[in-house]
Amino acid sequence: MPEPRVRFCPAPSGWLHVGGARTALYNWLHARNGNGAFVFRIEDTDAERATDESMQGMVAAMRWLGLEWDEGPEVEGPYGPYQQSQRGPLYSAAAAALLQRGDVYDAYETPEELEAERDAAVQQGRPPGYAGGHRNLTQEQRDAFVAEGRRPVLRVRTPDDGVVTFTDAVRGEVTFEWKDIPDFVIERADGTHTYYLANAVDDLAMGINLIARGEDLLSATPRQLLLYELLLRDGLLDRVLADNAYPGRPSDAVLPTFAHLPLLVGEDRKPLSKRHGSVAVDEFRRQGILPEVLVNFLALCGWSYDATTEKMTVDELVERFSFDRVNRNAAFFDTAKLRSMNGDRIKELPDAELAERLQPYFRDEGLVPDLLTPPQQTLLLGLAGLLRERIQTLAEAVPLAAPYFLDDVVWDDKAVAKHLKGRAGEVLDAVGPVLSDVDWDGEAIEGALRALAERMELGVGKVMQPVRVAVAGTAVSTPLPQTLALLDRSLVLERIAAAKEKVAG
């Protein structure tokens, strides 16, 4: 077994979504597992859709997930450039060589004509693929089309009969018949190149030996295979590479094998897309999903280690991952389970680390400045311990912590109406003096509040809730006595006094 050389090659349009991230992850795990190389290639051959912003976003999302690449953007490597828009001359030369040898031919139909042909075929119940109309044009016909101002595309001549069979690492043996595969375009009329060519050339030139990608590309595989064969025949690609000063020695390399991964789908069983809500990796970051949890969860979307193991560290995943345990059926991306796993992971974090990971979220919501003051540090650290059991995502901590970092209490009207009434005024009056001279720690405060409740012949809740609302502004909070202990006594007394005005009746 040679060292794995795998690649992740998204088209940079839109954000990196979880489906793409899962594909990247499986490739990455395989590379790390076999001590191989993980190549990150940008497939921006379609200038219409590719954007620089999207590419930057993908680079950032990959970094956040911890999927560092050995070759690719900002890292470079021996087979660059890794952005296909910078490899145009290579593809042109390869296409020209294939044309010269007669493996591909120029076809002059316009997109409109092709569309009409397709519609007619569908109406008549024929397969809608390109029928090969311009396969054998005479020079006169070509000249006539050119004279009309038409620009040709380049199409690969696919075999008329026979079958193509390949072994897929997750699906086993897959067979297609060549007669079902129409001649396909590798060079557009504007001179740019399609996925088929760019992908085949680069996979060969970069020495990729395993291609793991979405199942949606399964039926593209025969074309890929055909192109490999044509590019490798008589050292064509080696020559093209050398003539154009691009690195790569494909003739020495092993032909890539394939692993087609099950699709990630939404609740409607359709492939994941924008309309399924948050599917962008960055969206999960904003919500406060931890990257190691997203990685763990993504690994489980279509792969399992055994009957019961779910929580795994990245190192364990690297050690245990293999394509032969990848599932064959599409997986629903279940965010409820993701959140649960995230909550479990948060519970494992020590106070200091949780505080540290919470800080950017608090900062982005304006709760704390970039640099915390020592009292803010202490408060954050103390709160972390109380927050831990009640949040599933980091962002959920924000509303729970806000009352203690912000100067003004934001009143929840419902909470005020429900809890600052009846004997609440009495309670607030009585609680001030009690808290004034109690030891300022959670246990003592709790004891004092309970004693007060008993003295007033009230349920503990009847005392706790008015105080909670007075201090936090809400009926829900971290445990009250422990929370009070983290705050300045003067602030607590102040808020209790201020809340008296809000008591109804």
Add this chain to the structure above:
RNA sequence: GGUCCCGUCGUCUAGCGGCCUAGGACGCUGCCCUCUCAAGGCAGAAACGGGAGUUCAAAUCUCCUCGGGACUACCA
């Protein structure tokens, strides 16, 4: 329509002929605990799409059927 892929609790899955009265996790329901919210503990409901075979024995093998999906672009 054609080609290819797939089909176990609501969801993700374990299962590769007897260990399955089908296991785990999330979710859900009930109870306990409780200063709110959580967390935690205990209990519970919940699946082999259907039909024929093969076999002493089938979730596991074969065929048919039904259902879902992908592809069918000068997107990737």
